[in-house]
Amino acid sequence: MTSSGSGGVSPEFIAEAQEIVDALGRDLIGAEQETREGREEVDPDRVNNLFRSAHSLKGLAGMFGLDAMARLAHDLESVLDAMRLGRVQFDKAALDALFAAVERAGSLIAAAAAGEDVPVAAIEDMGARLTKVARGDSNLKVAEPLDLFELGEDVLSVLTEYEEHRLRENISKGRQLYMLRTSFDLTNFDVGLAEIDATVKKLGEVITKLPSSKAADPGAISFDIIVGSDATSDDLAKAIGDERVEVVPIPRRRPKARPNPAPSGQGTARDLLDHIIVPENEGSEEAPSVRSVSRTVRVDIRRLDRLMNLVGELGLTRAAFLRITDAMKREHGFSGLAVDLYKEGRNFERRLAELQAGIMEVRMVPLENLFERMQRIGRKIGRELKREVRIETTGENTELDKLIVEDLADPLMHLIRNALDHGIEPPEERVAAGKPGEGVVKLSAAAQGNHVVVEVSDDGRGIDVKRTLALAVERGLLTPERASELTRREIYNLLFLPGFSTRTEVSEYSGRGVGMDVVKTNIAQLSGVIDVDSQEGLGTKVVVTLPITLAIIPALIVAVAGRTYAIPLNNVQETLALTAADVKTIERREVISVRGATVPLLDLRRIFMLPDEARPKTVYGVVAGAGQNRMALVVDDLVAQQDIVIKSLGRWLRNVPGIAGAAELGNSQTILVIDMVELLGEMSAEARSGSPRRSAP
Amino acid sequence: MSHGRDKSPETDDTWHELIANDPLADFFVGPSEQEHVVTSYGGDPFTGGQRLGREMAELLVFWVGDEEYAIDILEIQELIKLPTVTQVPRTSESIIGIISLRGTIVPIVELSRMLRLGTRPVSRTTRVLVLRGDGDPIGLVVDRVTSVVRIERESIEPVPRTMQTEVGDLLSGVGRVDDRLLIVLDLSAIMALLEHPK
Numbered sequence: 060m061t062s063s064g065s066g067g068v069s070p071e072f073i074a075e076a077q078e079i080v081d082a083l084g085r086d087l088i089g090a091e092q093e094t095r096e097g098r099e100e101v102d103p104d105r106v107n108n109l110f111r112s113a114h115s116l117k118g119l120a121g122m123f124g125l126d127a128m129a130r131l132a133h134d135l136e137s138v139l140d141a142m143r144l145g146r147v148q149f150d151k152a153a154l155d156a157l158f159a160a161v162e163r164a165g166s167l168i169a170a171a172a173a174g175e176d177v178p179v180a181a182i183e184d185m186g187a188r189l190t191k192v193a194r195g196d197s198n199l200k201v202a203e204p205l206d207l208f209e210l211g212e213d214v215l216s217v218l219t220e221y222e223e224h225r226l227r228e229n230i231s232k233g234r235q236l237y238m239l240r241t242s243f244d245l246t247n248f249d250v251g252l253a254e255i256d257a258t259v260k261k262l263g264e265v266i267t268k269l270p271s272s273k274a275a276d277p278g279a280i281s282f283d284i285i286v287g288s289d290a291t292s293d294d295l296a297k298a299i300g301d302e303r304v305e306v307v308p309i310p311r312r313r314p315k316a317r318p319n320p321a322p323s324g325q326g327t328a329r330d331l332l333d334h335i336i337v338p339e340n341e342g343s344e345e346a347p348s349v350r351s352v353s354r355t356v357r358v359d360i361r362r363l364d365r366l367m368n369l370v371g372e373l374g375l376t377r378a379a380f381l382r383i384t385d386a387m388k389r390e391h392g393f394s395g396l397a398v399d400l401y402k403e404g405r406n407f408e409r410r411l412a413e414l415q416a417g418i419m420e421v422r423m424v425p426l427e428n429l430f431e432r433m434q435r436i437g438r439k440i441g442r443e444l445k446r447e448v449r450i451e452t453t454g455e456n457t458e459l460d461k462l463i464v465e466d467l468a469d470p471l472m473h474l475i476r477n478a479l480d481h482g483i484e485p486p487e488e489r490v491a492a493g494k495p496g497e498g499v500v501k502l503s504a505a506a507q508g509n510h511v512v513v514e515v516s517d518d519g520r521g522i523d524v525k526r527t528l529a530l531a532v533e534r535g536l537l538t539p540e541r542a543s544e545l546t547r548r549e550i551y552n553l554l555f556l557p558g559f560s561t562r563t564e565v566s567e568y569s570g571r572g573v574g575m576d577v578v579k580t581n582i583a584q585l586s587g588v589i590d591v592d593s594q595e596g597l598g599t600k601v602v603v604t605l606p607i608t609l610a611i612i613p614a615l616i617v618a619v620a621g622r623t624y625a626i627p628l629n630n631v632q633e634t635l636a637l638t639a640a641d642v643k644t645i646e647r648r649e650v651i652s653v654r655g656a657t658v659p660l661l662d663l664r665r666i667f668m669l670p671d672e673a674r675p676k677t678v679y680g681v682v683a684g685a686g687q688n689r690m691a692l693v694v695d696d697l698v699a700q701q702d703i704v705i706k707s708l709g710r711w712l713r714n715v716p717g718i719a720g721a722a723e724l725g726n727s728q729t730i731l732v733i734d735m736v737e738l739l740g741e742m743s744a745e746a747r748s749g750s751p752r753r754s755a756p
Numbered sequence: 757m758s759h760g761r762d763k764s765p766e767t768d769d770t771w772h773e774l775i776a777n778d779p780l781a782d783f784f785v786g787p788s789e790q791e792h793v794v795t796s797y798g799g800d801p802f803t804g805g806q807r808l809g810r811e812m813a814e815l816l817v818f819w820v821g822d823e824e825y826a827i828d829i830l831e832i833q834e835l836i837k838l839p840t841v842t843q844v845p846r847t848s849e850s851i852i853g854i855i856s857l858r859g860t861i862v863p864i865v866e867l868s869r870m871l872r873l874g875t876r877p878v879s880r881t882t883r884v885l886v887l888r889g890d891g892d893p894i895g896l897v898v899d900r901v902t903s904v905v906r907i908e909r910e911s912i913e914p915v916p917r918t919m920q921t922e923v924g925d926l927l928s929g930v931g932r933v934d935d936r937l938l939i940v941l942d943l944s945a946i947m948a949l950l951e952h953p954k
Contacts, residue, residue, distance in 0.1 A: 368859045369859075371859075372859060622843070666845075667845035667846070668845060669845070706856075706859075706860075706861050707861065708844070708854065708861055708863070709860075709861050709862070709863065709892050710889075710892040710951070711851075711863045711889070711892060711894060711947075711950045711951065712844060712847060712851070712854070712863050715844060715845075715846050715847055716846055717845075717846065718844065718845075718846070720861075721842070721854055721856070721861050723856050723859075727856075728840070728842075729842045729854060729855060729856045729861070730842060731842065731844060
């Protein structure tokens with residue numbers, strides 16, 4: 060069974076903590092977006108969400124005795140609470156600190172999952188940074204509550220210290236400030252004021268009553284009453300019910316209007332600090348529960364795999380039913396029990412298909428979390444590479460098999476790194492080229508039939524074709540003569556060759572020359588295809604096409620030299636019957652012609668070293684690949700088309716080149732599944748090296 | 757053939773249950789099985805040894821070619837007859853292919869090839885020892901399984917110098933039972949060889 064880690068940290072904890080951290084990251088990105096758009100303030104709901112997430116994380120970490128994480132979550136919570144109360148602003152430095160803290164929380168989760176014990180001391184640096192933000196120290200500006208409203212110096216200067224304090228409190232509670240302009244007869248103004256006092260108290264608080272000199276009538280006295288209230292100005296006016304009282308909302312100030320507010324004196328600065336270091340129990344009225352209210356169950360993906368295997372095996376039973384039915388039909392005619400069996404068999408088949416679809420559905424997860432993680436990583440890399448960049452995502456609701464989503468993370472991260480490092484230019488260079496200083500990396504996903512297309516595109520400098528060719532020649536990947544013959548697409552494909560890197564200096568994030576070929580291999584392992592397009596000066600687009608699921612796939616069952624193999628149908632373009640006359644030889648290589656295009660043949664007999672049985676007179680070519688990069692696999696016979704469950708060959712045979720896994724057929728026969736993408740790669744490697752490889756050892 | 761039991765691989769089968777319940781227990785063959793096959797075994801194999809004050813090893817004994825080999829019984833998940841094996845190209849020559857064992861793909865290793873003893877003919881007594889393999893089972897093809905012996909762990913001697921051949925590091929020692937010489941296999945070395953073929 061799944062064992063819990065030695066430290067007693069359960070997978071459920073890890074999963075829940077990860078979800079919280081993902082949510083934090085998502086909301087931070089949203090908050091950053093809103094500040095970037097120059098909104099007056101970050102959506103209060105979002106800030107509350109952030110605060111609650113931090114609080115939940117703290118509770119969760121505390122429950123499992125993970126002190127470092129609890130401490131970090133606590134510091135995070137303090138900052139967010141200060142932000143929630145408007146005491147600290149979402150400026151760049153604060154956001155950077157928050158992003159860094161969320162990042163750190165993520166690595167603490169990873170450490171917890173690995174059973175590592177992280178001492179509280181290890182996060183002290185982060186704690187100090189957050190505390191600084193919460194206090195508004197150093198490079199950070201404090202959001203002086205009084206600065207949030209257009210309150211003139213004439214008003215502020217006459218407030219008593221207590222009134223100033225009440226003013227701050229009201230602002231911190233998120234109340235709107237109003238100025239009630241009144242005018243009373245000098246003889247009985249105290250009655251009028253008392254009435255207003257009583258009315259306003261029901262809706263808020265009278266902060267100060269300032270006598271005003273604006274009164275026109277010499278027998279009257281005017282007051283400017285500052286009121287803090289949650290009510291609207293209309294409600295307030297209605298409640299007061301006196302036409303002589305004018306209710307004027309005090310306008311809020313746009314956040315960046317006063318970049319460096321100077322606290323108005325020593326006393327008040329101290330006062331402010333006291334507010335910002337938040338008492339433990341504040342905000343307890345909305346005490347966020349650690350208990351999740353969602354009606355969901357977390358399931359280990361391996362359990363789903365087991366269910367899927369069972370469904371696969373039921374599929375074999377179904378095939379057996381069909382065989383028996385057929386046999387009965389032949390022997391006894393199609394009547395009586397044979398008809399019943401046939402009907403029930405059909406029924407079983409339908410239910411089985413539903414069951415299969417149901418389990419499939421459970422495996423599917425939206426790309427949302429992955430995209431959000433990518434945004435966070437992209438943001439971090441962008442900052443470290445000193446690029447101004449915005450990462451936009453679309454189609455995050457697109458669903459994919461959970462396992463594919465997991466395995467997509469690494470290649471996607473590589474692609475984003477590449478886009479930031481090789482694509483997006485430094486701001487000065489962009490401005491010089493007439494582009495906005497801020498680059499855009501778009502991450503998008505869309506479903507297309509049984510596939511999902513994930514695109515990473517940037518508006519950077521594009522791929523330099525000349526330099527790419529020069530480098531390929533320099534690294535001996537290409538002869539100069541051959542270089543002049545390549546099409547644009549073939550040139551881009553050079554990027555995927557092992558050892559190719561277009562950066563001369565090695566940077567931390569890309570340029571080690573392992574990037575793109577690893578990406579390609581990873582994508583190929585998911586039965587995916589990767590494609591690059593670019594326009595010099597305008598940007599690069601990488602398109603990754605993936606199957607929706609890996610669990611059950613339609614396959615072509617073929618026979619070669621007495622052996623049976625499965626070929627995933629999504630790799631097959633078409634099949635052709637071939638006779639000896641169709642096969643030509645060019646440079647010792649067998650080729651066929653498919654509607655005018657020359658397609659090389661790949662003989663499984665040769666590459667799999669199958670017993671040297673002569674090739675039959677009529678064979679079939681299974682055409683795979685795209686564009687210039689195509690091949691036809693020679694097989695003796697096309698046996699069937701069938702849904703198969705691909706199983707891994709396991710730890711001991713995990714890297715057999717050209718074999719994607721194994722599958723079981725109805726007659727309890729185990730067959731190998733051919734990895735067409737890998738064979739295609741092998742063949743192009745052969746073509747480059749110039750001679751057919753005899754076979755792999 | 758039905759296996760009379762339906763246990764997922766991670767169920768912690770004890771060895772005696774494994775042999776007692778396995779229909780293949782009938783197929784144990786060997787001249788000295790009367791003395792050595794433990795047919796009734798009281799108590800838990802994990803604590804049984806300690807009761808005697810010395811640590812005992814329970815070894816499954818089998819023949820490959822002319823030699824008697826042994827493997828710690830706790831490493832063995834089950835014994836099966838050799839089913840139809842699907843050949844896998846581009847693997848090391850001692851791997852004769854894969855089988856699907858109740859849905860799990862298991863590589864089948866011909867032990868005689870791994871031990872450089874050549875290929876052995878498949879006979880009525882040929883068996884596959886399915887090793888637990890740290891959760892990723894491995895099938896070892898052997899000529900016949902003869903018995904289970906209990907010997908003191910201490911009495912297993914290092915491999916004599918004369919046997920230190922190129923496959924020497926696959927052997928962990930030699931045990932003596934009466935006048936029989938049992939070559940004890942080192943499973944971690946076998947697993948390492950599978951994972952990183954030379």
